[in-house]
Amino acid sequence: MGIEQVGTLGIILGVISQFWPVWLALAIVLVLSVMFKRRLGLYGQLFDSGVGIAGVMICLFWLFTAIFADTVAPFAPLQQFPLLKDAMPGSIEPGSGKIFLFGGDKLARDVFSRMVHGSRIVLVIAPAATLFALMVGTTLGLPAGYYGGRIDTVLSFLANLVLAFPVILLFYLLVTPGIMDTAIPYWMAGIFFIFPIIFFCTLFYTRFRRRPQLLAVQLALTILIGGWIYAGLVFNADPLGIISIRPNELNIFVAVVFASSPGVFRIVRGLVMDIKTRDYVAxxxxxxxxxxxxxxxxxxxxxxxxxxxxxxxxxGYTTILLGTLGYFGLGLAPESPDWGTGIKESSRLLRLYIHPALPPVLALMSFVLGLNLLADALREQSLKD
Structure with a gap:
């Protein structure tokens, strides 16, 4: 007995209907943003241009998809249906009557559900690792650009040393099993993840040092929250069980921070060297x-x-790197629904079945496109300011 299928129109309507919580959230955000854009500062100014609106909406689309992934996806990412191995788009699962909107992969898993759940992995690792790299690069770039001299020479040499390595080779060295099974990633994580705590402690101390009571509260909260996150990320010892990261995800996280920090360092250093000559600094x-x-x-x-x-x-660069690592089978677990792993798994039978490869490819492309459009809009606004 053959598997029943729906037509192209049914697939399109099915995809649109599955994303209903995303459309609702986007509509609410869009209406509120347009209504109060004059009060929202830089974010509100993005809605003055079509590029800014497109960038914000695409990025928010994937953000809300990650948030509502359990509602949007009709199946679990690892759930298998033997009858639907390499099923074509629109195939109907006999048991539940639900549709494999984008077909099935070689392990009889729903491609649409895996693409949706894969957004969670990308939207957690890429922004979080980038923010940690920003903390590390900023904390080191500020004194290098402000003081100059030996501090600048030593830090710039270390940054250039890391940047001299090809990025893919550097990631390959950091996430191969031989390195992953050692204590090196944990030592690196212990060093990198202390930078945000140092940054915010210094930030609050310089601002509130003449108000000791307020300073004590600020430092206590920073150390408490920072120590909680630090224990969860580095030692996987979160007492509340909220923060949990698997060893392979930690290795990728550390590799991204290590590879991205020198670039942030150079940008911050150059900006500081320019701004420190301004009158308000004097x-x-x-x-x-x-x-x-x-x-x-x-x-x-x-x-x-x-x-x-x-x-x-x-x-965006980090998202592409995660996709590249997933494609080469490095870092994340083989059963991971992230987009890079999805592209890798579907590429082996690409000449016979192209449909499993297209959703993760288009998802990755659209998310990076949204980030690039958002960056262009922000650049235009910064030039106006």
Whole structure:
């Protein structure tokens, strides 16, 4: 007995209907953003251009898809249906009557559900790793650009040393099983993940050092929350059980931070070297302000425009790198529904069955496109400011 199928129109309507919570969330955000865009600062200004609206909507589409993945996806990402191995798009699962909207893969799993659940992996690892790289690069780039001299020479040499390695080769060395099974990733994670705690402690100290009671509260919260996240990420010892990261995901996380931090460092260093010659910095120095206060509260806010643009682009680069690693079978588990692994699994039978490869490819392309459009819109706004 053959498997029943729906037509092209049925597939299109099925996809649209499955994304109903995403469309609803997008509509609410769009209406509220347009209504209050004059009060939303830089975010509101993005809705003055078509490029900005497109970038925001595409990025929010995948964000809401990741949030509502359990509702959007009709099946679990690892659920198998033997009768639907390599099933064509629109095939109906006999037991539940649900549709394999994008067909089945070689292990009889729903391609649409795996694409949807794969967005969770990408939208957790790529932005989080990029933000940690931003913390590391910023914390080291500020003193290098402000002080110069030996500090700048040593830090710049280390950054250039990392940048001299080909990125793919560097990732391959960091996430191969021989390295993954050692303590090296955990030592690197222990070093990198301490930077956000140092950054925020310094930030609050320079701002509130003359108000000891408020400073004590700020430092206590920073150490408490930072220590909780640090214990969960580095030692997988979150007492609440909220933060949990598998060893292979930790290795990829560390590799992204290690490879991206030097680029952020160079950008921050260059911006600081330019901004520190401005009059308002000289005025702060004349007032006798602490150098770290000047770096964090006078220079860094005025460098936020280029840094925000770089973060958007860097998340896109990280997404592509995650897809590349997944394609080569490095880092994430073989059964992972991430987009790179999906492309790898479907590429082996590409001449016979092309449909399993298209959804993860288009998902990755669209998300990176949205980030690039968002970065272009942010760049235009920063030039106007």
């Amino acid at each position: 005025a702060a120095q004349t007032r006798g302000e602490n150098p770290w206060y000047i770096m964090l509260w006078e220079i860094l806010p005025n460098a936020r425009g280029p840094l925000i643009v770089d973060v958007c682009l860097r998340i």
